[in-house]
Amino acid sequence: MREKTTHLYVDSRERTLLLHGLVELKNQLIQPGRYGDCVDGLIFMEI
Numbered sequence: 127m128r129e130k131t132t133h134l135y136v137d138s139r140e141r142t143l144l145l146h147g148l149v150e151l152k153n154q155l156i157q158p159g160r161y162g163d164c165v166d167g168l169i170f171m172e173i
Contacts, residue, residue, distance in 0.1 A: 145169065 152162035
């Protein structure tokens, strides 16, 4: 069965806020030694 796809349309300001939030999340994961690879996937998907 195929997964349901959802699209999110944002303007340039919202896109910038999302990107900064994802980078901050990655930094918070890396600080205690956890992997941030899952966040990388979202960051690259968003571009």
